[in-house]
Every structure is written in structure tokens, then in C-alpha cells.
Amino acid sequence: MDQRLEELIAKSNNIVFFGGAGVSTESGIPDFRSVDGLYNQQWKYPPEQIISHSFFEADPEEFYRFYRAKLIVKDAKPNAAHLRLAKLEAQGKLRAVITQNIDGLHQAAGSKNVLELHGSTLRNYCTRCGKFYPVEFIAESEGIPRCECGGIVKPDVVLYEESLDQKVLQRAVRALEAADLLIVGGTSLAVYPAAGLLRYYGGRELVVINMTPTPADKLATLCIQQPIGQVLGE
Structure with a gap:
């Protein structure tokens, strides 16, 4: 103190x-920019590219693979x-x-x-109908998480470019x-x-x-x- x-x-x-x-x-919870942070771990694309709005639109499957692995934190x-x-x-x-x-x-x-x-990983919304989903819905889903209406469920997180x-x-x-x-x-x-x-x-x-x-x-x-x-x- x-x-x-x-x-x-x-x-x-x-x-x-x-x-x-x-x-x-x-x-x-690892820091993005520290020496051992997420930015220095190996993915096909740099993390700042994966968590951008344009990448989310272009390759949502890879976005969610990274998102589940790195941004949803269990038991913290x-x-x-x-x-x-x-x-x-x-x-x-x-x-x-x-x-x-x-x-x-x-x-x-x-x-x-x-x-x-x-924003927050704890809030997630269907991009089509607006229905709310908790973090567990995305964590436990596979591929692209979809609402019952068919829309993509997107985290209420501000991506790069947003x-x-x-x-x-x-x-x-x-x-x-x-x-x-x-x-x-x-x-x-x-x-x-x-x-x-x-x-x-x-x-x-x-x-x-x-x-x-x-x-x-x-x-x-x-x-x-x-x-x-x-x-x-x-």
C-alpha cells in the first residue's frame, strides 16, 4: 500500500x-500487448486483424475460433x-x-x-432479431453461433474499425x-x-x-x- x-x-x-x-x-487474463500477450502468439493472421469488423464479416468462422480461444475467459x-x-x-x-x-x-x-x-463478452446479440444471449451460448457453440431465427449472434464488443x-x-x-x-x-x-x-x-x-x-x-x-x-x- x-x-x-x-x-x-x-x-x-x-x-x-x-x-x-x-x-x-x-x-x-492475458494482456494483449505485453511481451507474452495475445499479440505475440501464433495465429494465421495478426490478432488485431482477426478482431476487426471487416475480418468478422469476411471470415466469421475464424473470428469465432479465435474469440472462443482467446477472448472468452472462464473462471476468472x-x-x-x-x-x-x-x-x-x-x-x-x-x-x-x-x-x-x-x-x-x-x-x-x-x-x-x-x-x-x-463493450463486454458477457452480452451477445443476434444481428438479425436482437435477441440477447449469455456468454455461455457462444462459448459452447461450434462454428458460427446462430440464433433460432438464423442470424449470427455477435458479442457486444467493439471490434477494430467500429x-x-x-x-x-x-x-x-x-x-x-x-x-x-x-x-x-x-x-x-x-x-x-x-x-x-x-x-x-x-x-x-x-x-x-x-x-x-x-x-x-x-x-x-x-x-x-x-x-x-x-x-x-x-
Whole structure:
């Protein structure tokens, strides 16, 4: 536990947390861009190509093969970082979690106001009739998962080439504008447009918790290069 961080948390009443893949690595979910991350494992195509909208349209079978193998995570549990953030929200200090993750672990930990910039693997919809399907439907199906109406069941996940949900973005901007402490954790801030949201933060105190340097470090009140669960855990 970092003493300076705890002092900043203690004196803040409108905290926003902005997080990425590094928040979930301690729950056993691999980070896309780390050295041993998904991007460096062998597939016929680069992962960023497979999880693009055009690839989904052109070769849905290969898309779902990769999606089941790499993006649906079974048995992952919230770690100390997820649990601490949920506790801060329950105490009335944390107002929003803005996440680039699609694993639903913040909600599993008890966080209520979670703004999922890139959607969630837990929500899946028929592209034809809109019927909802849980993650198990895709995980347990083979080939291209289809609704009873015949339409393809697609995860509610923002693929490359797709735009972010405007309502979620607007809520994130409003949360950042009102915050008095922004904690950025487990993200290299390399993915746009998500990383560009930080410019809407108007508060004074910025904390960055990430294993590697980020573009926000030079603006930060405090930079901590340690695993986030270890830092936020009590």
C-alpha cells in the first residue's frame, strides 16, 4: 500500500478510475500487448486483424475460433484491485470506473457505475432479431453461433474499425470533468480513442499505476510501477 496514494484517496470525494488490460492480468487474463500477450502468439493472421469488423464479416468462422480461444475467459475472479475499487464506490468516494476491458470483472467485484468503452463478452446479440444471449451460448457453440431465427449472434464488443458507443463516451467525459482525483491503472494509454479521454480530466491530482511508462506520467502527481492489485490491495 502506497502511503502517498492513500493520502490522495483520503482527501478526495470524486474519484474516477480509468483502467485497461493490466487490471485483469492478476486475475489470469492475458494482456494483449505485453511481451507474452495475445499479440505475440501464433495465429494465421495478426490478432488485431482477426478482431476487426471487416475480418468478422469476411471470415466469421475464424473470428469465432479465435474469440472462443482467446477472448472468452472462464473462471476468472476479481482481484484485489477490482475489489478495492468497488469498496471505494460503496464508501461514496469513487464515482465511476471507466474501463477498456471486456471481461465484466469490475461488476463481478460489486462496482455499479462501470463505463465499458469496448463493450463486454458477457452480452451477445443476434444481428438479425436482437435477441440477447449469455456468454455461455457462444462459448459452447461450434462454428458460427446462430440464433433460432438464423442470424449470427455477435458479442457486444467493439471490434477494430467500429466506433465506440457515444452514450458511454459522453458519460465518461462527464465523469472525468467532475473528478477531483483520476487514477489511471493497468493501461499503456496506447489505444485510441479511449486514451484520448484523459484530456477531459480537469482535476489537479493524477495517479498512474502501470508496470511500464505511459504518456501521462509527465503530468502525474504520482507514478507507481507495480502490479495494480498489489498497490490497491489493502
